[in-house]
Amino acid sequence: VDRRAAGAAPLGGRAVTSIGGFVDLSLDRTALLALLRGAGLVAVGEDPQVQSLTGGVSSTILRVTLRSGDVCVKQALPKLRVAKDWHAPTDRVFAEMDWLEAVGRILPQHVPRLLARDVERGALVMEYLAPACHLNWKSELLGGRLHAKAGGAMGDILGRIHAHSAQDPNTAQRFDHDANFFALRLEPYFVETSRQHPDLRDHLLGLVARTQANKHALVHGDVSPKNILLGPVGAILLDAECACHGDPAFDLAFLLNHLLLKAMARPVHAAALAALFTDIGQRYRRHITWEDPDALEFRAATLLPALLLARIDGKSPVEYLSETQRAATRTVARHLITSGPKRLNEVLAVANPPR
Numbered sequence: 298v299d300r301r302a303a304g305a306a307p308l309g310g311r312a313v314t315s316i317g318g319f320v321d322l323s324l325d326r327t328a329l330l331a332l333l334r335g336a337g338l339v340a341v342g343e344d345p346q347v348q349s350l351t352g353g354v355s356s357t358i359l360r361v362t363l364r365s366g367d368v369c370v371k372q373a374l375p376k377l378r379v380a381k382d383w384h385a386p387t388d389r390v391f392a393e394m395d396w397l398e399a400v401g402r403i404l405p406q407h408v409p410r411l412l413a414r415d416v417e418r419g420a421l422v423m424e425y426l427a428p429a430c431h432l433n434w435k436s437e438l439l440g441g442r443l444h445a446k447a448g449g450a451m452g453d454i455l456g457r458i459h460a461h462s463a464q465d466p467n468t469a470q471r472f473d474h475d476a477n478f479f480a481l482r483l484e485p486y487f488v489e490t491s492r493q494h495p496d497l498r499d500h501l502l503g504l505v506a507r508t509q510a511n512k513h514a515l516v517h518g519d520v521s522p523k524n525i526l527l528g529p530v531g532a533i534l535l536d537a538e539c540a541c542h543g544d545p546a547f548d549l550a551f552l553l554n555h556l557l558l559k560a561m562a563r564p565v566h567a568a569a570l571a572a573l574f575t576d577i578g579q580r581y582r583r584h585i586t587w588e589d590p591d592a593l594e595f596r597a598a599t600l601l602p603a604l605l606l607a608r609i610d611g612k613s614p615v616e617y618l619s620e621t622q623r624a625a626t627r628t629v630a631r632h633l634i635t636s637g638p639k640r641l642n643e644v645l646a647v648a649n650p651p652r
């Protein structure tokens with residue numbers, strides 16, 4: 298019995314069932330049509346246009362053009378498309394469905410609307426966000442367009458999700474995904490990095506244990522600019538496959554890490570990126586009601602250098618830094634790990650100093 302199927306009551310959508318086994322929806326049109334029909338999204342005889350969307354490494358993402366408009370179908374792949382061998386349990390798509398539904402109730406403007414869930418095929422249907430009016434924040438940042446207003450609001454968005462979920466008694470049970478979080482985040486980032494840096498092993502494995510022990514709120518787990526679209530009403534957060542009841546400091550550090558990496562890649566925008574880093578941190582801090590804000594900031598400040606090093610030597614290395622920039626980032630990250638910063642501004646001062 299799939300407990301998720303029993304609990305499935307999507308907002309405005311219907312649960313769909315089908316025969317088991319992995320069916321790749323990008324290859325099996327019949328299965329895709331059955332899914333859409335079961336969800337009440339496509340009429341009998343309707344023959345929608347289907348387009349594969351690129352960009353994701355872990356999923357099949359389809360744009361389906363229906364008479365009623367476009368929808369987006371996302372299905373988790375059993376193996377991620379990255380260089381190092383990295384298998385991920387496909388049931389992570391259920392964490393994403395639950396996250397979309399939970400956060401859709403808190404901040405409906407900042408997540409795609411969940412339209413249907415297909416438990417058997419491990420797929421979800423959500424609102425399609427047209428690229429013409431939804432810019433990918435990663436591309437924008439690398440192009441030197443920071444969108445500081447919408448970007449700074451990510452501090453409030455994350456803070457509100459964490460604060461709301463921290464006081465929701467259902468979060469712990471509904472997002473009890475420790476194994477997924479370990480397989481998708483802690484192992485490929487920190488455990489892998491500890492293999493490449495044996496002298497930091499105790500520290501990095503200590504962070505793993507500490508993160509696992511701090512269960513406070515609903516963590517997204519992949520708050521990266523590549524998973525943030527900037528639309529007419531602001532930032533929209535995608536890709537919640539790593540969602541877990543866990544340490545909210547992880548999300549904050551994960552996002553801020555991307556701003557440090559962008560500053561390494563684009564020194565000409567480093568000062569503006571530093572200001573954005575500070576803005577997000579300050580705005581986030583105002584929402585911390587579930588614990589001592591200094592305790593959370595301490596965990597974020599210690600996770601951040603480890604995440605920085607993990608994007609150089611972990612299983613998901615950053616692709617936009619030159620060899621020289623990678624080496625410089627490694628040096629800074631190692632220095633920060635050994636110096637033990639307690640505050641985010643201490644990390645910023647070393648990793649993206651005023652120039």
Ligand SMILES: Nc1ncnc2c1ncn2[C@@H]1O[C@H](COP(=O)(O)OP(=O)(O)O)[C@@H](O)[C@H]1O
Nearest residue numbers: 352353354355356358369409424425426535536
């Ligand atoms: N609801 C959506 N509407 C439009 N495009 C989307 C939608 N969801 C995802 N995409 C596109 O697919 C890309 C990958 O999606 P994402 O959920 O991040 O998958 P992955 O887990 O493979 O990274 C996004 O960066 C975006 O370009």
Ligand SMILES: [Mg+2]
Nearest residue numbers: 353523524536
């Ligand atoms: Mg993604």
